[in-house]
Structure formats: structure tokens, C-alpha cells
Amino acid sequence: MNFIDSWIxxxxxxxxxxxxxxxxxxxxxxxITLDLTGQIPDTATVKAFLAxxxxxxxxxxxxxxxASDAFVDRWxxxxxxxxxxxxxxxxxxxxxxxxxxxxxxxxxSIRANKPYDAMVRELLAGRGDSFTSGAANYVVRQLQNNxxxxxxxxxxxxxxAEKFLGIPLLCLSCHNGxxxxxxxxxxLRGKSRNDFWRMAAFFSHTAARPxxxxxxxxxxxxxxxxxxxxxxxxxxRLNTTDGNKTPRQPPAGGSDVATPAFILTGEEPRxxxxxxxxxxxxxxxxxxxxxxxxxxxxxxxxxxxxVEPVNAFDLVKLTNQPSHPELLEALADDFIAKHYDLRxxxxxxxxxxxxxxxxxxxxxxxxxxWVSDYARRYPHRLPAETLLDAIAKATSVPVQINxxxxxxxxxxxxxxxxxxxRRGVYGRxxxxxxxxxxxxxxxxxxxxxxxxLALLNDTIVTTRVRRDGNTTVxxxxxxxxxxGTIADELFxxxxxxxxxxxxxxxxxxxxxxxxxxxxxxDLQFALLNSLEFLFN
Amino acid sequence: MCxxxxxxxxxxxxFSRRNFLRVAGTxxxxxxFADVLDPRLLLGATTSANVTLRNSxxxxxxxxxxxxxxxxDLWDLKEGxxxxxDLAPTSYGDVRWPxxxxxxxxxxxxKLSIVRSGLAWAAVHQLGQAWxxxxxxPGGATGAIAPHxxxxxxxxxxxSRTTSDVLPGFIALNAGAIPSSGYLPARYAxxxxxxxxxxxxxxxxxxxxxRFTRRWDLLHQLDAARANGALGKPSLDMNDxxxxxxxxxxxxxxxxxxxxxxxxxxxxxxxTFGDSLIVxxxxxxxxxxxxxxxxxxxxxxxxxxxxxxxxxxxxYAQCGELDPALAALLSDLSTMPGRDGGKTLLDETLVxxxxxxxxxxxxxxxxxxxxxxxxxxxxxxxxxxxxxxxIGKTDATGGTVTEFGWSANRDVRPEDVTCTLYSAxxxxxxxxxxxxxxxxxxxxxxDAREGHYAPIEELF
Numbered sequence: 001m002n003f004i005d006s007w008i009x010x011x012x013x014x015x016x017x018x019x020x021x022x023x024x025x026x027x028x029x030x031x032i033t034l035d036l037t038g039q040i041p042d043t044a045t046v047k048a049f050l051a052x053x054x055x056x057x058x059x060x061x062x063x064x065x066x067a068s069d070a071f072v073d074r075w076x077x078x079x080x081x082x083x084x085x086x087x088x089x090x091x092x093x094x095x096x097x098x099x100x101x102x103x104x105x106x107x108x109s110i111r112a113n114k115p116y117d118a119m120v121r122e123l124l125a126g127r128g129d130s131f132t133s134g135a136a137n138y139v140v141r142q143l144q145n146n147x148x149x150x151x152x153x154x155x156x157x158x159x160x161a162e163k164f165l166g167i168p169l170l171c172l173s174c175h176n177g178x179x180x181x182x183x184x185x186x187x188l189r190g191k192s193r194n195d196f197w198r199m200a201a202f203f204s205h206t207a208a209r210p211x212x213x214x215x216x217x218x219x220x221x222x223x224x225x226x227x228x229x230x231x232x233x234x235x236x237r238l239n240t241t242d243g244n245k246t247p248r249q250p251p252a253g254g255s256d257v258a259t260p261a262f263i264l265t266g267e268e269p270r271x272x273x274x275x276x277x278x279x280x281x282x283x284x285x286x287x288x289x290x291x292x293x294x295x296x297x298x299x300x301x302x303x304x305x306x307v308e309p310v311n312a313f314d315l316v317k318l319t320n321q322p323s324h325p326e327l328l329e330a331l332a333d334d335f336i337a338k339h340y341d342l343r344x345x346x347x348x349x350x351x352x353x354x355x356x357x358x359x360x361x362x363x364x365x366x367x368x369x370w371v372s373d374y375a376r377r378y379p380h381r382l383p384a385e386t387l388l389d390a391i392a393k394a395t396s397v398p399v400q401i402n403x404x405x406x407x408x409x410x411x412x413x414x415x416x417x418x419x420x421x422r423r424g425v426y427g428r429x430x431x432x433x434x435x436x437x438x439x440x441x442x443x444x445x446x447x448x449x450x451x452x453l454a455l456l457n458d459t460i461v462t463t464r465v466r467r468d469g470n471t472t473v474x475x476x477x478x479x480x481x482x483x484g485t486i487a488d489e490l491f492x493x494x495x496x497x498x499x500x501x502x503x504x505x506x507x508x509x510x511x512x513x514x515x516x517x518x519x520x521x522d523l524q525f526a527l528l529n530s531l532e533f534l535f536n
Numbered sequence: 537m538c539x540x541x542x543x544x545x546x547x548x549x550x551f552s553r554r555n556f557l558r559v560a561g562t563x564x565x566x567x568x569f570a571d572v573l574d575p576r577l578l579l580g581a582t583t584s585a586n587v588t589l590r591n592s593x594x595x596x597x598x599x600x601x602x603x604x605x606x607x608x609d610l611w612d613l614k615e616g617x618x619x620x621x622d623l624a625p626t627s628y629g630d631v632r633w634p635x636x637x638x639x640x641x642x643x644x645x646x647k648l649s650i651v652r653s654g655l656a657w658a659a660v661h662q663l664g665q666a667w668x669x670x671x672x673x674p675g676g677a678t679g680a681i682a683p684h685x686x687x688x689x690x691x692x693x694x695x696s697r698t699t700s701d702v703l704p705g706f707i708a709l710n711a712g713a714i715p716s717s718g719y720l721p722a723r724y725a726x727x728x729x730x731x732x733x734x735x736x737x738x739x740x741x742x743x744x745x746x747r748f749t750r751r752w753d754l755l756h757q758l759d760a761a762r763a764n765g766a767l768g769k770p771s772l773d774m775n776d777x778x779x780x781x782x783x784x785x786x787x788x789x790x791x792x793x794x795x796x797x798x799x800x801x802x803x804x805x806x807x808t809f810g811d812s813l814i815v816x817x818x819x820x821x822x823x824x825x826x827x828x829x830x831x832x833x834x835x836x837x838x839x840x841x842x843x844x845x846x847x848x849x850x851x852y853a854q855c856g857e858l859d860p861a862l863a864a865l866l867s868d869l870s871t872m873p874g875r876d877g878g879k880t881l882l883d884e885t886l887v888x889x890x891x892x893x894x895x896x897x898x899x900x901x902x903x904x905x906x907x908x909x910x911x912x913x914x915x916x917x918x919x920x921x922x923x924x925x926x927i928g929k930t931d932a933t934g935g936t937v938t939e940f941g942w943s944a945n946r947d948v949r950p951e952d953v954t955c956t957l958y959s960a961x962x963x964x965x966x967x968x969x970x971x972x973x974x975x976x977x978x979x980x981x982x983d984a985r986e987g988h989y990a991p992i993e994e995l996f
Contacts, residue, residue: 090837146839146903174660242901243839244908246659360766368769379767381774428730440662441713447770449704449727449784452777453738456752457785462742506757522747526755529778531762531771 003334004352007327008374018363020376022356025050026497028058031377032350033496034536035301036062037070038077038386038413040393043492050498062350066343073413075342076107077385078300082163083123084141086417086438087404091144091155095223096404098130098137103406103416105134116293116340120164121280127228131213136228139208143226147243150200152208153236154245157200161263164283166292166313169263172196174246187315194251197236197258202269202279204260207231217404230274264288264315284340288313290332294345295322298331301349303380303445304371306331323372359535379535381445384433385412388426388460391528394494395464396472401426418443429460455529465524467517473524483511486520494527583964584985590996591962592920593886594875595820595827596689597813597865598957600711601858602665603836606895606906608934609851610634611913612652616933618899620843623851631926637855640863644917646924647866647882649995651914653928653940655947656893659908661837664892669715671954672982681972683718685954686828688980690724692963693827701825702787703727704780709812711832719973722773723780726830731811735795739785752782793818805860809833813865820885821872827961833858836891840903862889866917886919886960890953897934911935914953919960921995942994951981951989959991 012019023031029049033041041049049061065071080103087099094102109119126135142159144151158170168185171177173196177189208226215221236258238248250256260275261268262282269278283289292313299305306322307313314321322328331345338344349355359377371378382390389411392399398410401421409415412426418435421427432454434444455461467473476489487507491499499507511519527533608614613632615625624636628645635642657673658664666674670682683691690705697705708714708726717725729736741748761767762775784790796814804810812831819826835854841847869882876884894912901907911934917923928941928948940946958965958980966985972978981989 146837146905170660242896242907244660359768366768380770432728436713445770446716446725447722447774447777448725449777449780450729450738452774452781453736453784456748456778456781457738457741459742503758506754510754510757522751522754525751526758529751529755530759531767531774532759534774535767535771 002348002352003330004327004349004354007324007330008352008354010326011324012373012375015370015373017370017373017375019354019357019374020361020363021358022353023358023377024497025057027358028356029061030496031536032058032062033065034382034386034390036065036074036346036350037068038074038383038389039070039411040390041496042393043489046492046496058356059351062347066347070413071343072107072111073411074386075110076103077413077415079106079110080417081436081438081443082296083138084159084438085137086141087419089141089437089439091146092141093224094130094137094140095225097223098140098225099417100405101131101134102137102141103134110342113341113343116342117284117289118340120284120289121277124160124280124283125274125276127230130208130226130228131223133228136226139203139206139228140226143208144244147245148240149204149234150197150236150240150248151243151245153200153203153206154196156203156206157196160279160283161199162311164292165264165286165288166295166307166311167288167315168312169196169199173200185312185314186317187313191263194258195261195263197238197248198261199263201236201258201260202262202275204234204236204258205231205275207234262286287332287336288315290335290340291318291328293340294331294335295328297342297345298349301346301355302374303378381433381447381451381534382536383443383445384418384430384435385415387433387534388412388430390533391461391464394472394528394533395524396470396475396493397464399426425458425460429454429458455534461525461528465521465528467521473517473520477517477520481516483508483516486511486516487523490520490524490527494524495530495532582968582970584966587964587966589962589964590920590959590991592996593918593960593962594884596686596829596886596888596919596957596961597816597820598686598828598830599813599862599887599889600665600668600714600830600832601836601854601889601891602712602832602834603661603838604664604891604893604895604908604912605836605854606838606842606851607652607654607911607913608895608897608906609842610637610855611650611915612930612934614897614930614932614934616898618843623843629924634855637851638859638862640859641866644863644866644870647870647917649916649921649923649925649927651916651927651941651948651953651992651995652930653937653942653948654894654912654914654953655937655949656910656912657949659893659910661892666715668890668892668950668953670718671951671980677976678972678974678978678982681719681974681978682715683720683724684715684726685957686726686830687717687720687724688958689828689961689963691720692961693825694724697825700823702783702790703793703819703822703824703826705825706828706830707819707826708830709815710808711812711830712834714830714832719978721776723776729794729815731794731796731808731815733796733798733801733811735791735793739791739794741785748785787824789822790824793822793824803860804864805857807857807861809857810861810864813861817865817868817872817881820869821881823875838895838905839901839907840905842900842905844904869918882918884919886921886957887917888953888957889915890950911937914948916956916995921960925995927992927994942992944990948992949989951984952992954981955984955989956991956995960996965989965991 029041085102087094087096123135123138126138128136130136130140142155144155154173161167161169172191172193176192208228210224210226212222212224215223238250238256240248264286267282269275295305295307295310299310306324306328319325335345354374357377359379361376400408403409403416403420432450436443465473467477472493476486487504488498507523613634622636623634626633626635633642656664657667669684671685672682673679686706693705704727706726708728710731765772794815800814804814816829819829835849842851844850845852869885870880872881874881874884894909895906896909929939931938955965965981967980969978
């Protein structure tokens with residue numbers, strides 16, 4: 001029992017909710033492998049784990065997964081979603097080259113386990129050629145081409161506050177908090193547009209100079225890259241009347257230049273401290289940075305944040321907005337104490353009993369209102385890329401998707417952004433499962449009729465269960481013609497567990513009732529469509 | 537943006553958006569949709585007396601021009617030194633019309649009613665778009681749980697569905713990411729379709745019907761969680777979509793509704809938007825349960841180069857997509873028979889054209905474009921609306937309203953547009969549902985009950 005479990009148990013006791021039992025080894029293995037690496041475990045791994053009698057095998061498995069390459073793939077996707085790294089969005093064009101540089105920078109940062117505060121500071125201060133310096137694309141992604149420079153500065157301030165502090169500042173970019181914010185965010189009600197401008201002014205020394213260069217993939221096509229650099233003469237001026245914001249005008253008798261000040265503390269840059277360096281220093285040193293980050297990661301692991309939505313903290317409600325206020329603070333303490341180590345935080349969460357509870361609620365009747373008591377694992381649909389990769393792995397038929405400039409990838413989790421493959425069969429499938437566009441369509445794991453139709457009828461699924469080539473079904477049939485063995489192997493490959501007695505008998509009866517090969521295909525098809533496969 | 541606003545209502549409660557089942561109080565039930573077969577009966581919604589509903593339309597085609605077109609170049613044309621000659625302003629009665637942009641639609645002007653006293657609440661795209669589709673402030677008390685108005689239409693039509701109503705009540709064609717079912721069950725969420733000439737490939741099982749039936753039966757034998765709900769509510773939402781999928785697959789003639797041939801594709805302008813309207817027409821004509829169809833035509837955010845024919849996005853480019861498709865739709869709907877004797881399909885289908893806001897008026901900005909502006913216009917056709925009417929007048933530039941043009945004598949807000957739409961479809965816009973997870977009562981249109989918003993009766 002770690003500190004997570006104490007706080008979770010305290011609230012369960014207060015709410016009169018009993019937690020369910022700890023998950024079986026098989027359930028735990030599938031869950032932790034999916035959550036940490038975005039993959040299902042293969043059959044050999046499942047068998048070895050179930051046979052392992054060590055008392056510390058769960059801890060050993062967690063550490064093994066944290067150190068794996070697949071961990072890097074899955075958390076690179078997470079961070080790419082967070083900062084919305086994408087080749088083209090409504091406002092900005094990183095192009096595939098900038099997107100790739102950014103993707104590789106994120107990947108390397110995650111691989112090297114760069115402390116998260118250092119990673120964010122590097123990003124906020126990112127400079128250089130956007131096609132070679134990944135971090136420079138943080139600025140490029142927020143360029144607002146259809147308005148004055150201040151619109152871009154505003155985007156950078158609003159985006160960084162939302163993504164790294166979990167605070168929704170965008171409303172303040174157009175009006176003071178007294179507008180409608182009393183309904184939305186009590187903390188921001190007390191803030192003014194001027195406070196926001198001063199936050200945005202941290203970016204006013206930033207220049208992004210475009211250069212047109214030929215596209216190496218197509219010499220007839222020109223791409224625009226940016227040199228993101230210092231412009232010490234830059235100012236945030238209050239002199240705009242068009243663009244995407246309401247007019248910016250100085251207050252009566254006030255200056256027409258907004259100077260940098262951090263909205264949470266009022267702190268200004270030190271003498272000779274470059275604005276963006278100062279901003280990164282203040283933002284990552286603020287406790288809200290740790291709170292927001294642990295909350296984002298908690299949601300990745302549980303499907304629900306301690307504060308929801310994760311990008312809408314209300315700083316005057318820290319004692320009653322979170323479902324577990326003390327736990328949130330304790331997680332933030334732990335994250336800071338361990339030097340913003342993402343893997344260490346995920347390890348702490350994964351080791352908790354809370355995380356390891358079964359998805360099946362056995363103490364009695366379940367009520368939906370208990371979801372935030374964490375009295376059971378509450379399964380959510382696998383994210384788009386994870387689901388496609390799980391289908392491919394369960395059937396032993398990898399996908400092949402071209403990622404512009406990076407070559408063909410054989411797992412969807414390796415795609416550098418959700419616009420790749422959009423026109424192909426895999427792209428349509430991934431879109432139907434809500435991968436979003438890292439712009440105005442957020443990732444979602446809601447279900448839809450398009451999804452069930454795809455799972456039932458898309459050839460992505462139906463061809464993969466065929467008993468030809470090196471599919472799982474073909475291999476299982478080649479190894480044995482015993483219906484019980486075939487059922488065992490297809491359950492292991494698909495659901496990462498053995499069938500129970502009733503499931504095994506149902507499967508055997510089905511396999512015996514017709515052509516064995518055809519029936520084995522049907523069995524894996526049914527397992528791929530089971531809710532247990534689709535949810536984690 | 538401003539999706540942060542989504543939070544307000546859920547704060548501190550840790551609710552799942554799908555906490556709907558809590559009202560049943562009985563835990564998980566696989567057939568929970570039975571609870572809403574007659575929503576009024578089981579969930580205790582209240583409505584106010586003395587509300588007269590038009591009940592003049594059977595379905596609605598909701599066309600969203602996202603990015604916000606310039607109302608002063610289209611529906612409320614204002615000419616000035618900035619106006620290019622090839623907009624070809626032309627008079628049709630009192631209406632000045634951009635013949636050079638919407639020449640084909642002009643032939644259907646007698647079917648259109650234009651509301652020129654529209655006013656948006658927010659000049660931020662996503663906020664304004666969400667507002668127009670959920671009929672309330674996305675950051676307000678019920679913003680985070682609010683369903684799309686199409687989901688409400690779908691829910692309201694649930695009680696009158698028959699066995700031949702196999703299609704979802706709400707279908708979104710090439711509409712991108714739009715609000716969904718909110719706190720209502722997922723079955724009322726939009727069925728999102730990307731149109732293709734051959735229809736929906738996934739309506740047919742590639743290995744044949746017999747094989748499909750066997751596989752389906754095996755799946756249900758093995759997958760106990762579908763029956764006992766052991767994996768929780770989101771998994772049961774998915775299970776319900778499986779049931780809907782099977783119904784759709786087995787119903788005859790469904791794929792034909794989503795398909796079109798070259799001739800039609802061309803007649804509707806040979807664009808994806810045109811394809812959306814072909815399918816929208818098919819869906820409302822089919823009478824298979826779809827009551828609300830949304831399509832989106834984007835690319836209207838003309839901050840620059842609004843009159844530049846060479847630009848990828850300009851009034852010419854966007855109207856080049858809108859005009860042939862809209863004209864063909866109006867032409868088809870008005871010549872196809874409705875369900876009731878003597879009525880055309882247009883008589884029974886309310887067509888609404890909206891956008892999140894309008895654009896700045898007068899001369900262009902420094903980049904040859906127009907910026908965000910709250911004043912906008914809304915266009916209606918069919919579904920019991922009279923046609924050929926103009927509601928509201930603006931001044932010489934279009935910047936200010938001089939005459940609201942309707943009985944409420946104020947700006948027409950997105951909430952009023954929704955009241956109008958609901959009234960035409962026979963849905964009581966003053967309804968307050970008592971099944972919302974916040975326990976505060978969910979108003980179909982906030983404050984409509986108190987008379988703050990109302991249908992534009994002058995359209996009918």
C-alpha cells in the first residue's frame with residue numbers, strides 16, 4: 001500500500017464505497033502493458049508471466065516495461081498529443097519536415113528520460129531552424145498567420161498555460177475575467193486582459209523568419225521553414241484593431257506596451273534574463289506545473305483525472321475541485337522530489353493497489369457515481385492507434401503506413417501525427433476511432449456506430465483472421481488440431497489470458513461443429529470483437 | 537478553443553459525462569435504452585403551458601458554414617467601393633443578391649427566408665460553433681453536459697420510431713468533429729459518415745451473411761460482458777452500437793441512400809459538400825428514422841484575400857461549392873413528394889444555414905479580408921417556413937441593425953434559431969428534463985421557458 005492507496009481508501013470510506021478485488025495476474029499484465037506501452041502482451045510473455053512464481057513479478061514487469069522501446073513510442077504519442085505536434089493545422093504549417101524534427105526531439109527526450117521540467121523549459125525556449133531543431137516548432141505551431149504578431153504571442157501564452165499548467169487562459173485573451181468567467185473559473189474571474197497580455201509578452205522577443213525551400217520529396221513543391229530566434233527589439237504593443245482578438249488598446253493614461261509578468265505570481269524577468277528563459281523557469285518552478293502534470297498522467301493511467309477536465313484547474317478551488325485534493329498534492333510532492341521524472345511517477349501509480357484493482361466490481365451493486373472513488377478499474381475503449389496495433393499483434397499481421405519523411409511504419413503508435421495515412425484504409429479506421437487531428441478535434445475514446453461497423457466488417461479485421469500466410473490463426477492451426485489447444489492459443493493471443501472452463505467448452509463445441517480452419521477464423525473474429533478486447 | 541469552458545458543470549463531482557444511468561439507480565442494465573423509449577413518461581420532463589408549436593417539419597437539414605462567411609457579401613449584400621464588379625449585384629424584388637457568387641441559388645430565392653438581425657455571442661470559432669450547435673454557452677452551467685441539438689431531435693423522435701426506422705435519428709455527413717450526445721445516451725450521438733460514391737463499405741460483411749450470422753452468434757455466446765455489463769457503462773454504449781450496426785446491415789436499401797452516381801455528383805457541383813447534400817436528400821426522403829442531418833462546408837474564415845479568385849480560400853472558392861449544391865438540393869426537395877398528401881419534400885424538411893458568427897463590414901482590412909464580427913445572418917427554407925421573406929434590416933454598411941424584423945424586437949440569437957427549429961419539428965423548446973447528472977434540470981433552450989428566447993414566428 002503506498003500513499004496513493006491511503007488517500008483513495010480515505011475517500012472510499014467517507015463515501016461508503018467498498019473497493020473491488022485486486023486484478024488477476026493476467027488482467028494486470030494486459031493492463032500495464034497497454035497503459036505503459038500501448039501494446040498487448042504477446043503469448044509467450046503472458047505464459048511466462050503466469051508461470052512466474054516470484055512475489056515481486058509485478059514490480060519487475062513494471063520496471064521492464066518502463067525501460068522498453070515501446071514505452072518511448074507510447075509516451076511520445078502522448079506528448080505529441082499534448083503539445084499538438086502536427087504538420088498542418090487551421091492556423092499553422094509546421095510541414096512534415098518540422099513535424100518530424102519535433103517528433104524526433106520528443107522521442108529522444110522521452111527515451112533519455114529527460115526531467116520533465118527541463119524538457120518543457122527547452123521547448124519554451126526552443127530556437128533555430130524549424131526543420132532541424134525540433135523544439136523550435138513549439139513556436140511555429142502557434143504562429144497565427146491571419147493576424148498581428150500579438151495573436152501569435154497570445155496563442156503561445158494560452159497554449160503553454162493550458163498544456164503545462166492546466167489553466168484555461170484563452171478567454172482572457174479577449175476580455176477580462178469578469179465577463180462570463182464567474183460561471184467558469186473563479187480564479188480567472190479575478191484576472192484581467194492586461195494580466196494575460198503581460199503573460200503573452202514573454203514571447204514578444206521571439207521572431208520566426210520564414211524561408212522557402214524545395215520539398216525534398218517533390219522538387220516542384222516549396223516548403224516554408226522558420227528560423228525561430230531572438231528579436232530583442234520586439235514588444236507586445238497594445239495597438240491592434242483587427243485579427244482574431246478584440247482590439248488591444250492601452251488603458252487610459254497607461255503604456256501602450258505590455259511588459260512580461262507571470263500571471264500566477266506577478267514575477268518579472270531578471271535583469272539580462274531572456275524572456276522565454278524566464279518564462280520557462282517560472283512556469284516549471286510553479287507548483288501548479290507539477291499538479292497539472294501529475295493530473296495529466298493520472299488520467300492516462302486511469303482514464304479519469306483527479307481534476308476534470310484536465311486543462312481547467314480553478315486555482316481558488318484546489319481544496320474542492322479535485323476528487324482527491326490531498327492525493328493531488330502528494331503526487332505533486334512526489335513528482336517534485338523525484339526531479340520531475342515521468343517514469344518514476346508512472347511507476348508509483350502502477351505499483352499502487354488502486355491501479356491494480358480488477359475491472360469487475362464484486363462487492364455488490366455498482367453505481368456510476370463511484371467512478372471517481374476508484375473502487376474498481378473503470379475500462380475505457382483502447383485509443384485508436386492502440387486498438388489497431390492490438391488487432392495487428394493479435395493476428396500477427398502488422399500494418400504498413402507511410403509516415404512522410406520517416407518511411408513506412410509497422411505500428412500505428414509510431415505515426416508522428418494523426419494526419420498520416422488519412423486517405424488510406426488504416427487512416428480511415430484510425431479516424432473512426434477518434435484519433436483526432438491535434439488541432440480542433442481532440443482525441444476521444446467515445447464509441448460510435450462507425451466503430452462497431454468497422455470492427456465487424458472492415459477488411460482490416462476480416463482478412464487478418466484468415467488462416468493463410470503467417471497469421472496467428474494459420475500458426476495455431478499448423479501447431480495443433482486439438483480444439484482445446486486452439487481455443488487456448490487464440491484466447492492467449494487475443495485476450496492475453498486463457499479461457500475459463502465455460503468459454504473453453506463453448507469454443508471447443510463451436511470448433512467441432514464445422515470445418516476446423518474456418519471455425520478457428522470465426523473464433524478469433526469473435527474474440528477481436530469482444531468488449532474485453534476493445535476495452536482496457 | 538476555450539474548451540476549458542467545458543469544465544464548469546462537472547467541477548468537483550468527478551462525473552463521467554455518461555453518468556446518465558445514475559437516474560435509474562439500479563446499476564447496470566444492458567437494455568438501458570428502454571428507459572428513454574418514452575422520455576417524458578419515464579424521466580419526468582416538464583414543459584410550460586401555452587406554448588404553440590409549429591409542428592410543420594418532419595426533418596431538418598442543418599448546413600453549417602464553418603469559419604463564418606461574410607454576411608455583407610452574401611445574405612445581406614452591402615455594396616461599396618470595395619465590391620468587385622463580378623459579384624454582379626442584382627435586384628430580386630427588395631433583395632440585392634450577389635449573382636456572381638450565388639447565381640444558381642438565386643433561382644430559389646422565393647423558397648428562402650433570410651434573417652439579417654442575427655447576432656452571435658462569441659467571436660471565437662470553436663466557442664461560437666459549439667454555441668450554435670448546443671444552443672447555449674459552452675462555458676455555462678450545462679455547457680459541458682449539453683447534447684447537440686440534433687441529438688435532442690433524435691431523442692424526441694425516439695418514441696415515434698417504428699420498426700422500419702433503422703437509421704440513426706441524427707446523421708452527420710462530412711461534418712468533422714462536432715458536439716455529440718452530451719449526457720444523453722450515446723445512441724443519440726451523430727452517426728458520422730464520410731461520403732463515398734459507393735456508399736458505406738462497412739455495411740456489408742465481406743465474408744457473407746451466413747458467416748456473419750455464425751460469428752455474431754459466437755460473439756454473443758462468448759462475450760458475457762455484453763449481457764451483464766461487467767465492464768461498465770462505456771462498454772455497454774459500444775454494445776448498443778453493435779446492435780444498431782446489425783440492424784443497419786440487415787435492413788434493405790440502406791447502402792443505396794449513402795451512394796450516388798456521377799451524374800448526381802456533377803449536378804451537385806462535384807464536391808464533397810455536394811455529395812453531403814445528395815445523401816442528406818436521400819436520408820430525409822427515405823423516411824427510415826433520420827430526423828436531423830448535419831453537413832459542414834468550411835473554409836469561410838476569410839481574414840485575407842476574400843475577393844481573390846486565385847486564393848485557395850475566397851468567396852469565389854467557397855460559393856463555388858455552396859451554390860450548385862444548395863440550388864440542386866432545393867430543386868430536388870421541392871419537386872419530390874412529401875409523406876403527406878399534396879406536400880413536397882421541401883414542405884416537410886426544414887433547411888437551416890448557419891455559421892458561428894459574421895465578418896467585419898465596410899472596406900476590407902489590410903490583408904484584403906474581413907475579420908470576426910458578431911452580426912450575422914441565418915437562412916431558412918422549407919419545413920413550413922414561408923419563403924421569400926427577409927427578417928430584419930441593417931444600416932448602409934451592415935454593421936448595425938435598424939429593424940429587428942420580428943415580434944420579439946431584438947437580435948436573433950442562436951438560441952432563437954434553435955427554438956425555431958424545435959418548434960417546426962414539433963419539439964417543445966421550453967422542455968426542462970429532470971434526468972441530467974447535475975440534478976439542476978436540463979433546459980432544451982436555457983431561459984426559453986421564461987420567454988427569453990422564442991421561435992421566429994414571422995418565418996412561417
